Each structure stands twice: as structure tokens, then as C-alpha cells.
Amino acid sequence: LWNQNMGYKFSYPYVVPKGPGGVPSVALDSKGNLWVFKRSPAGVVQLMKFDPDHKLILQVPESEIGHQDKAHGMAVDAQDNVWIVDNGQSTVMKLSPEGKLLMTIGTKNHRGDWVEDKQQRLLWQPVMVAFSPTDGSVYIAEGHANESPNDVDNDDPTNNIGASRIIHLTKDGKFINQWFGDDVGQGKFESAHGLAVDPKKGDVWI
Numbered sequence: 001l002w003n004q005n006m007g008y009k010f011s012y013p014y015v016v017p018k019g020p021g022g023v024p025s026v027a028l029d030s031k032g033n034l035w036v037f038k039r040s041p042a043g044v045v046q047l048m049k050f051d052p053d054h055k056l057i058l059q060v061p062e063s064e065i066g067h068q069d070k071a072h073g074m075a076v077d078a079q080d081n082v083w084i085v086d087n088g089q090s091t092v093m094k095l096s097p098e099g100k101l102l103m104t105i106g107t108k109n110h111r112g113d114w115v116e117d118k119q120q121r122l123l124w125q126p127v128m129v130a131f132s133p134t135d136g137s138v139y140i141a142e143g144h145a146n147e148s149p150n151d152v153d154n155d156d157p158t159n160n161i162g163a164s165r166i167i168h169l170t171k172d173g174k175f176i177n178q179w180f181g182d183d184v185g186q187g188k189f190e191s192a193h194g195l196a197v198d199p200k201k202g203d204v205w206i
Contacts, residue, residue: 013054017044025074027082029097033057035082037074042067047084047099060099066108072144073128073195077171078136083129087144090123094173103173105140112159114167116175120158123167128195132202136171139204141195143180164189166206 014036016023021039028034032052040046046068049058069088076082080097090111094103105123112122125144131137143164154160165180166189180189189206196205 014050015056016048019044021071024072025084027074027076029076029080029082030078031080035074035076037068037071037084039068039071046071047082047095049082049099058099060095064099064101065093065095072126073141075129075131077131077138083138085126085129085140087125087127090125090142092123092126092129092140105169105173110158112156113161114165114175114178115158115161121175122158124159124165127193130195130197130204131171132197133199134202137176138169138171138173139195139197140167140169141192141206142167143189143192164192166192166195166204 014034016036016038017040019040023036023038025037026034034050036048036050038046043062045059047060047065048056051057068084068086070086071084072087073085074082081102082095084093084095089108091104091106091108093101095101106126107122110122111124114121114123123140124142126140126142127144128141130139165178167178168176170176192206197203198205
């Protein structure tokens, strides 16, 4: 379609499975391949990779990553590994460029607080990931549905500090630090939804 007034046209060069839900995230790797992360019903592919000519070259099956209950954020790191965020099941997964699962952060269907002293490494509705340009460390933004305690009337002791936070991990998933709070103010978040890291300075934008 061509819009004469605005001077742009629409094109749809990528074919993704039809069905409810949309595509919340796309990301490019160093070779110009486009990763697409789609919200799909169980049994329908959700993670795909297209080459620069728009040809589908990889579909990651559910046997590798399971069904992503609420596909949300995605990013590709400097080694072309792809990181996907399942907001619904509160996990972040790291996959190789070939789509093989390398690491899962969080526990599937157990949302809660990250308390490193107790080796309690849970996520609360994570939404986005981004990487440091210097050491490849990972920032995870979480707190899509911020409540404190995290779940109203929840007596789960692993889930009672406060949701919205930024978690900083090494590229291997080891804890560095985190900051959070359930009030608006310096270093506190009501919902940490978008996240990006300045590729030159390393500043974290939330």
C-alpha cells in the first residue's frame, strides 16, 4: 500500500504463523538475520529466524523451549545468542544461534523475589533483557504487574518483597546486583517495562 501524503509504503516480507497474539519482539543478529518472537497458542511455533533475504531458516520447536505462555522481550547478544523473555511463566531463556537452549533463568510458573543470600533466584513477570557493551553482562527488567506483596493475599514466602526491579547478572547468569522498590522515586519503579543499554557508555535506560 502506498500513502501519497506521507510518502511511505507497507510491505510484509516475513511470513509468520497466523493465529491470535502478535509479535512483541524482533531482533537482528550480527549477520543480518532477523529473529521473531511471537505469541502463539500451544503447538504453534513461536521463535523463528529469517535470513537477510526474508527466508525462514530456523524454527525453534517447543521441545527445546516449551510453550512460552506470554512471549514478551527478546534480544541478541554479542555472540549471536538469542535471549527470550516469557512474561507469563516468569523465565528468561538463553539460546545458541542454532536455537539450542543454553540456560534458563527463573523457575517456570513460580514467580517471585530474587534473594541471592537464600539462593532464591526467581523472577516476577520479566519483560525485557539488554546487555552491557563491555562485559556482556545481562540486565533483566521485571514487574509487568507491580503489586506489593507481589501477589495480593499470597502467603508464599518466596514472593513478598516487591515486584518491579532491575536484575544484573553475568553473561553466565551469576548474580551481580539488583535494585528495586514499589514507590516512584530515585532507584524505585512502579513497573520496569522497557530497558536498553547505551552501546558506547553502558548507561542503563529504563
